[in-house]
Amino acid sequence: MDLEITVRLESEGRVTVIQANGFIDGKTAPDFQNKIMEVMQEADRILIDLAQVGFMSSAGLRAMLVTHQQAQQAAAKVVALAGLSESIRDNMEATGFLPFFQVFDTAENGLKELG
Numbered sequence: 001m002d003l004e005i006t007v008r009l010e011s012e013g014r015v016t017v018i019q020a021n022g023f024i025d026g027k028t029a030p031d032f033q034n035k036i037m038e039v040m041q042e043a044d045r046i047l048i049d050l051a052q053v054g055f056m057s058s059a060g061l062r063a064m065l066v067t068h069q070q071a072q073q074a075a076a077k078v079v080a081l082a083g084l085s086e087s088i089r090d091n092m093e094a095t096g097f098l099p100f101f102q103v104f105d106t107a108e109n110g111l112k113e114l115g
Contacts, residue, residue, distance in 0.1 A: 001054070003028035005035045011115025016043035017107060021052035024060030033063035036079075037070065044076055045114050049107040051083025061095055068100040078102070082110040 003022035010017050016039055024032050039046055048067075050056075071077040080102035084092070092098040104110035 003032060003053075005032060007035070007039055010047075010111050015045045015047055015111055015114045017047045017049055017111075019049040019052070019107075023055040023057075024053055024063065025055065025057040026059040029057070029059035029063045032060065033066055036063070036067050040067075040070055040074070040077060040079075045078045045080075047080050047082055047104075047107060047110045047114060049082045049110075050085070050088060051107065053083075053085065053088065056088045056091065061091060061097060064092065064097055064100075068097070078114065080104060080110050080114060082107040 001023045003020060003024055006019045008017050009015070018036060018039055020032060022028065036048070067079055071079045082104040083106060084103060089098065102113070104113065
């Protein structure tokens with residue numbers, strides 16, 4: 001399955017939402033990571049909405065790690081996650097990546113907090 005990525009501004013332009021829809025795997029993870037890095041060039045508050053992601057492979061987890069590392073280098077950047085499925089949440093927790101991000105049950109909750 002392919003991955004569709006959309007980017008939009010929310011909370012009166014204060015939060016950039018990256019919404020992924022599909023699978024994040026070895027084929028699609030590079031595009032996912034590149035889109036996040038592109039958005040990070042301009043945005044200070046990023047909410048990655050994964051509610052429509054059915055599967056994330058180790059390549060997707062690596063993209064999340066790189067995202068965290070880039071956000072750390074740019075100390076003013078906030079990157080949060082929303083809508084994690086139980087399996088993605090479990091995998092991120094097992095790898096130790098989950099505490100790297102603010103995590104919200106829904107994008108709406110994340111926007112309330114970040115916006």
